[in-house]
Amino acid sequence: MAWSSLGHNLLLTLGLIGLAFAGALALGVLLAVCRIGPVPPLRAAATGYVTVFRNVPLLVLLVLFTFGLPNVGLLVPLFANAALAMALYWAAFVCEVVRSGVRTVPRGQIEAARALGMTFRQILGQVVLPQALRAMVQPLANVFIGTALSTSLAAAAGVPEITTWYENQANLADAPITAFAVISAIYVAITLTSGLLAGRIERKLAIRR
Numbered sequence: 001m002a003w004s005s006l007g008h009n010l011l012l013t014l015g016l017i018g019l020a021f022a023g024a025l026a027l028g029v030l031l032a033v034c035r036i037g038p039v040p041p042l043r044a045a046a047t048g049y050v051t052v053f054r055n056v057p058l059l060v061l062l063v064l065f066t067f068g069l070p071n072v073g074l075l076v077p078l079f080a081n082a083a084l085a086m087a088l089y090w091a092a093f094v095c096e097v098v099r100s101g102v103r104t105v106p107r108g109q110i111e112a113a114r115a116l117g118m119t120f121r122q123i124l125g126q127v128v129l130p131q132a133l134r135a136m137v138q139p140l141a142n143v144f145i146g147t148a149l150s151t152s153l154a155a156a157a158g159v160p161e162i163t164t165w166y167e168n169q170a171n172l173a174d175a176p177i178t179a180f181a182v183i184s185a186i187y188v189a190i191t192l193t194s195g196l197l198a199g200r201i202e203r204k205l206a207i208r209r
Contacts, residue, residue: 028094
């Protein structure tokens with residue numbers, strides 16, 4: 001068993017999770033703002049984006065970005081390529097989480113804010129999002145877990161994450177069971193930690209209500 005290479009592959013996996021989720025969060029919030037905003041063309045564009053990316057398999061996107069971008073002259077490193085594809089894919093799910101969270105805010109509060117003369121930006125930043133965030137914690141944690149588990153697909157895009165380590169150990173070291181147990185324990189640790197952290201954040205926000 002090549003334990004020395006596991007650390008490198010694990011770091012790549014954690015980096016991929018962090019970059020993909022951060023990108024998905026930033027783009028997803030922007031898409032959600034467009035979807036609930038007052039500008040019809042932006043609403044239509046955001047709706048179209050979500051519809052397309054939620055209905056295309058992530059593996060297809062990864063393969064498309066890996067082999068399609070070089071064909072149009074865009075040479076992106078494989079790691080960045082996979083992070084970009086995953087961020088674009090999971091942004092559609094973050095958008096729906098944010099939109100659903102916004103719907104939990106009573107409409108009367110939004111109308112009252114409008115009556116006070118607040119702008120759309122002020123209503124969103126000072127009235128809606130602070131309250132909607134409480135309803136988003138667990139759904140966002142689920143998106144994070146989905147992002148973490150989907151990094152195993154990045155092996156198909158040439159990124160040597162921990163699934164690649166498993167494949168190498170299974171084929172070269174002839175230790176598939178041990179290697180499977182190791183990467184399963186890593187994924188379980190990541191997802192359980194995420195779930196526990198989300199639960200603590202949710203409880204803290206609930207106390208402030």
